[in-house]
Amino acid sequence: MNAVVFDEGSIRLVEVPIPEPLPGEVLIRTLLTGICRTDRELFEGYYGFRGVPGHEFVGRVERAPGRKEIEGSRVVADINIGCGECSWCRADVPKHCLSRRAVGIQGWDGAFAQYLKVPEANVHLVEAGIRDEEAVFAEPLAAALDVSQQVHIRSSDRVLVMGDGKLGLLIALCLRTLTPHLVLLGRHSEKLETARKQGIEVFNVSTPQDDPSAPSPPGSFDVVVEATGSDLGIQEALAFLRPRGTLVLKTTSRVPSSVNSARIVVDEIKIAGSRCGDLRLALSYLKRRLLDVTPLIDGIYPSAEFETAFRHAFGPGGKKILLRWS
Ligand SMILES: [Zn+2]
Ligand SMILES: [Zn+2]
Numbered sequence: 337m338n339a340v341v342f343d344e345g346s347i348r349l350v351e352v353p354i355p356e357p358l359p360g361e362v363l364i365r366t367l368l369t370g371i372c373r374t375d376r377e378l379f380e381g382y383y384g385f386r387g388v389p390g391h392e393f394v395g396r397v398e399r400a401p402g403r404k405e406i407e408g409s410r411v412v413a414d415i416n417i418g419c420g421e422c423s424w425c426r427a428d429v430p431k432h433c434l435s436r437r438a439v440g441i442q443g444w445d446g447a448f449a450q451y452l453k454v455p456e457a458n459v460h461l462v463e464a465g466i467r468d469e470e471a472v473f474a475e476p477l478a479a480a481l482d483v484s485q486q487v488h489i490r491s492s493d494r495v496l497v498m499g500d501g502k503l504g505l506l507i508a509l510c511l512r513t514l515t516p517h518l519v520l521l522g523r524h525s526e527k528l529e530t531a532r533k534q535g536i537e538v539f540n541v542s543t544p545q546d547d548p549s550a551p552s553p554p555g556s557f558d559v560v561v562e563a564t565g566s567d568l569g570i571q572e573a574l575a576f577l578r579p580r581g582t583l584v585l586k587t588t589s590r591v592p593s594s595v596n597s598a599r600i601v602v603d604e605i606k607i608a609g610s611r612c613g614d615l616r617l618a619l620s621y622l623k624r625r626l627l628d629v630t631p632l633i634d635g636i637y638p639s640a641e642f643e644t645a646f647r648h649a650f651g652p653g654g655k656k657i658l659l660r661w662s
Contacts (some may be wrong), residue, residue: 338389339449340487340642340659342379349639352388357399357446357455362456364395364411366661368472369447371649373501373565375381375440379650382590385572391440393447393473394462403456409632410462411469414452414615431612450661459614466622471635473506473629474618480506481621482613483561483584489514496520496554496576499539499563500527500558502632502656503586507561508536509627518559521618523652529630557581565590573594579603584610632656 337354340347340565355404370392378385393413399404417437418430425433439454440446462471477556480503493515497508500522508520508531520531520538528538554575562573563586570593573583583605600607621627634655642659650658 337450338639339445339637340390340646341388342385347480347643349642352449354451357401357453360402360456361402361453362400362406362411362459363398363451363453364393364413364447364459365398365403365451366395366449367410368388368394369393369467369659369661370472370476371646371657371659372476373480373503377590379439379646384415385441388445388447388449389440390446390448390452391438392472392475393452394468394474395447397459398451398457398559405458406461410468410471411459412462412471412615412619413439413460414458414612414658416612417444417455417458443501448659450639452554460475460619462619462623463623466619467630468621469633470629471619471659473632473656474614474615474622476503477506477510477629478613478615478619478620479503479586479611480510480613481617482506482610483586484511484514484609485613485617486608487559487582487584489571491515493517495517495557495561496573497561497563498522498558498569498576499561499565499587500524500531501565501641502564504563505632505655506629507529507586509534509629510621511561512536513621513626520540527653527655530655533631534628555579559584560597562587564588569593570595574599574603574605577603577605580605582608584608586610589627599632633658636660 387440391427415438416431418433418641419435437443439577463579494517497520512518523542557576561584562569567589632655635660639661
């Protein structure tokens with residue numbers, strides 16, 4: 337089969353054997369794979385990953401030795417694969433298992449390939465009403481929705497989402513189902529427009545300070561979600577929070593952030609980190625059409641045009657790029 341590998345600064349299509357599913361695993365034929373910021377970090381050598389990347393995907397079950405009834409079904413899959421035995425795994429939170437692997441990120445071949453295998457337990461069926469172009473967002477959408485699982489957002493809460501990248505947009509589209517008082521702050525008018533068209537109040541920091549749509553006054557938000565992707569975001573986020581407000585951090589910056597911790601102490605700010613989320617919840621949002629993810633797609637390339645696709649995806653300011661495998 338064909339698979340994409342990152343190899344010392346180059347992206348190559350290679351011929352590798354189709355994975356053989358062990359008992360308890362399923363073989364999936366890939367339909368669509370999303371290219372993510374994390375893939376760029378893998379490409380740049382961030383995690384020392386070797387193998388086939390790709391963790392955002394929808395596919396069709398080719399073989400499921402232990403679960404024949406799902407063969408032929410469309411599926412998405414949780415990317416975290418725990419040991420199955422520790423307290424985190426027994427509590428169904430494998431993302432914190434100390435010996436976890438992650439599909440396409442750490443110790444497990446991913447979905448920039450015609451086929452991949454995953455543990456049977458990681459697979460979630462995609463219902464007929466959800467298109468492939470929507471289902472491929474299940475993993476990043478789950479990560480966006482995880483904000484609402486880490487922090488209780490009340491309908492009266494004023495919420496600010498900082499960052500109009502793919503994740504920031506998804507977070508804003510999710511959280512506006514929980515509170516009408518939501519503002520998305522970013523610096524790219526085209527991306528902000530994508531959110532505004534779905535009824536989200538937006539603020540562009542690139543516009544002059546006297547803009548009447550400014551999300552002011554600073555220090556007035558109950559919850560600020562920092563998804564700027566920048567190490568400076570956390571310090572900016574603190575300025576928007578009211579005393580005893582909650583800061584949710586989504587940015588994983590390679591550069592350590594420096595922060596005025598006195599502000600956190602004096603204003604008694606609560607801080608929550610948030611990573612991967614629940615794919616079942618993401619699929620239910622897609623099924624019930626609580627948001628439209630398709631305006632976030634910038635391009636869909638056939639897998640043969642992988643080089644153009646990755647160049648597009650790793651370039652500045654783009655939205656979601658998808659690779660079609662079959
Ligand atoms: Zn991702
Ligand atoms: Zn474990």
